[in-house]
Amino acid sequence: VAVDASGNVYVADQENDRIQKFTSGGLFLAKWGSFGSGDGQFNEPRGVAVDAAGNVYVADYGNDRIQKFASGGAP
Numbered sequence: 001v002a003v004d005a006s007g008n009v010y011v012a013d014q015e016n017d018r019i020q021k022f023t024s025g026g027l028f029l030a031k032w033g034s035f036g037s038g039d040g041q042f043n044e045p046r047g048v049a050v051d052a053a054g055n056v057y058v059a060d061y062g063n064d065r066i067q068k069f070a071s072g073g074a075p
Helices: none
Strands: 009-013 018-022 028-032 045-050 056-060 065-069
Touching: 009 045, 009 056, 018 045
Parallel strands: none
Antiparallel strands: 009 018, 018 028, 045 056, 056 065
């Protein structure tokens, strides 16, 4: 779980191979990702972090990599 400067919450949904984004109040905003090894795909995402610029970093455990996204999910 990570929180950006605006208070939005990012959750690594390991079971569904995706990232979900919520407001600080819990309202759903966006999701991205699916199972696979291509760009924007995940195999057991286990961690998420956000930098000061709002970029989202995902620890893609099953694919042995870190992926970087814009805050809305674009690679």
